[in-house]
Amino acid sequence: MIRDWILLGIILIIAIILLTIFPDKNEAVTNTVWDYLVEMVFILPAVMILLGLFAVWVSNEMIMKYLGKTSGVRGIFLAIILGALPTGPLYIAFPMAAVLLKKGAKISNIIVFLSAWACIKIPQEMVELQFLGVQFMLLRLSLTIILVIIMAVLIEKIIEWSEGKAATM
Amino acid sequence: MNATAIVINVIAVAALLMAFIKDRKKAIKSLKIAGKSFIRMLPMVFIIIIIIGLLLGFVPPDQISKFVGEQSGMTGVLIVGAAGAVLHIPALLSFPLAASLLEEGASVSAVAAFITTLTMIGTITLPLEIKELGKKMAILRNGISFVIAIIIALIMGVIL
Structure with missing residues (x-):
C-alpha cells in the first residue's frame, strides 16, 4: 500500500522531469491522462460498490457449499458462475479450492472455478467492456470459457493418470 | 459518459438501493469495503494513467x-x-x-x-x-x- 504511493511519487517525478525537458509533449500527455482519468472516475466507484455488495452478501461458505456437491456439466457451469462473482483476489480462492479437493470435489471443477475466479470476474468484464468494446470482450470471454474447460479436463486426466501410475508402482 | 458506464452505474445504484432496503447494516458494511478497496487501488490507478499518458505522448x-x-x-x-x-x-x-x-x-x-x-x-x-x-x-x-x-x-x- 505505502509502496504503491512511493511508486506513484517516483512516476510523478519522472513525468514532471520528462515534461520539463520536452514541453511540446505537455499537451498530448495531459490530454491523455485527463481522458483516461475521466473514464476511470465514471466506472471505478460503481465497480467497487458491486464488489463490496458481493463481498458482504455472498460468503465463501456459500460458494463452497454449492461447489462441493455438484458435478458434471452442471458442476462446471456452477464453477464458472461462482468463480465469476466479484468476491476478492485470487489468493482467497486457493485455500477454498484446497478444502474442496480434500472433500472430494472433482479436479476439473476446481480448475474451472480457480480460472473463472482469476479471469472471468464480473467487474473485470465490465471494465473490459468499457475500454475495449463489446466485440473484444465477448469474444475473449467465450474463448476463455471454452479453453478453460478443456484445460480443466486435461489437468484432471494428467493428475489422475500420474496418480494411477504411482499407485501401480 | 458512454452507454457502458451508464449501465454499470445504474446497476450499481439499483443494487445498492436494494441492499439498503434489505439490510441497512450489511449495506453500510459493503460501502465500507467498497471505499477501502477504492482507496487501496487509487495509487495504482494514478500510476497506470500516468504511464499511459507518457506512453502515448512519448513513444511513437x-x-x-x-x-x-x-x-x-x-x-x-x-x-x-x-x-x-x-x-x-x-x-x-x-x-x-x-x-x-x-x-x-x-x-x-x-x-x-x-x-x-x-x-x-x-x-x-x-x-x-x-x-x-x-x-x-x-x-x-x-x-x-x-x-x-x-x-x-x-x-x-x-x-x-
Missing part, C-alpha cells in the same frame, strides 16, 4: 507496433504474454492500459495475450498456490494457462 506508434503490432507476429504475442504473466498489475487496470496499447498500434493478439496471461497466471501468488494445491496442480494450471492464453490471443487476432 510505429515503435509500439514494431514490438507488439501486426508485423511483430508470434514473437510479439509471446513477449507480451510473458510480460503479462510476470507483471503484477490489478486486472481492472490492465484494460485501460490495453486500450492505450491498441490505440498506439499494438495488435489485437498482443493485447489479448497480455490481458489473459495477466489475469490467469500469478507468479507472485504461485508459492501460495503450490502450498495450498500442491506443486503438480499449480504448475500445470499456470503452465497450460499460458498456452491457452496464446491460443485465445491468436484466434482473436484472426477474427477481429
